[in-house]
Amino acid sequence: MNVVKRPTIKDIAAGAGVSKGAVSLALNGRAGVSEATRSRVLEVASSLGYRPSVTARALSSASADAVGLVLVRPPRALGDEAFFFQLIAGIQSEMSSALLLQVVSSREDEISLYRRWWAEHRVDGVFLVDLLVSDPRVELMSSLGLPAVVVGGAGHHGELASVWADDYAAMTSVVEHLKTSGHRRIARVTGLPSLLHTVRRDAAFAASCEDGVVVAGDYTAEAGASATRSLLALESPPTAIVYDNDVMAVAGASAAASLGVAVPSELSVVAWDDSVLCQQLGLTALSRDTFAFGARAARALVSVIGGASPTDEEDVLPELVVRGSTGRAPVA
Secondary structure, eight states: OOOOOOOHHHHHHHTTTTTHHHHHHHHHSSSSOHHHHHHHHHHHHHTTTTTOOOHHHHHOSSOOOOEEEEEESSSSTTTOOOOHHHHHHHHHHHHSSEEEEEEEESSSHHHHHHHHHHTTTTTEEEEEESOOSOOOOHHHHHHHOOOEEEEEEETTTTSSEEEEOOOHHHHHHHHHHHHHTTTTTTEEEEOOBBBBBHHHHHHHHHOOOOTTEEEEEOHHHHHHHHHHHHHHHHSOOOOOESSSHHHHHHHHHHHHHHHTTHHHHHHHHESSSSSSHHHHOOEEEEOOEEEHHHHHHHHHHHHTTTTOOOOOOEOOOOEOOTTTOOOOOOOO
């Protein structure tokens, strides 16, 4: 019978080209090594499948008493996204552990951070958001044995726990509402094209609206305004635009007004993710209880950390709340 040798600190040291002492300092989050060395050691440890011994972990701490959430965003842009503030509030309402929130600039930085948290035993589990269609984080969590809940990962969460809402059905409901109001020239301003929920919404939009026009956005006001101006400059401009978040929708409505296009008599506007901003400005929006969604994700993570088997939970379907930004399609 072949016996698989458990990787050791010596193996990591050889792979990283450093001393065993440096490996120990890096793995335990202590001073004495550079950040470049620490990152290299953690990467080698992860690639070798190294796990600190149960005894060593027990001696250091049975629990980190913290969970992690990493967002890949420009720091300035985060302040505009009401969705995440409600999600975090819901998470905190169900957690006795501290929530360690980190904003990074790239997916690579996010993955490096998870490896560091795991090696230093900084968190007991993590929430994964903004899932990609093929996401290396799913496999990483499984290989590290780090408890995780994928927020919004229907069908692409591997063996991890998942809490999600049906973006496909929600987008279909929006398009059908607009069609019922006589709209045939419908456009969509998307979020980041690499994200799973963007792909699912794209598929639903294409299936429901064969002649629809799609413009890629990035959730920022600048993207919403720019996309709206380009759409309204078309020879046959849309009579309705669906935006992937509230920030782009507000900016889009403002851009339309600056061009002399009246909302809703000439252009109907729909936002994804209802917010106070949508409510105050009277924008039609897809609404769900994001606070409750976050609380549900938190309960799922607590359960997995406690040793329960991962679950796949579908949340309540977002509901279209019709306000003053949508109306009948203008007569040609």
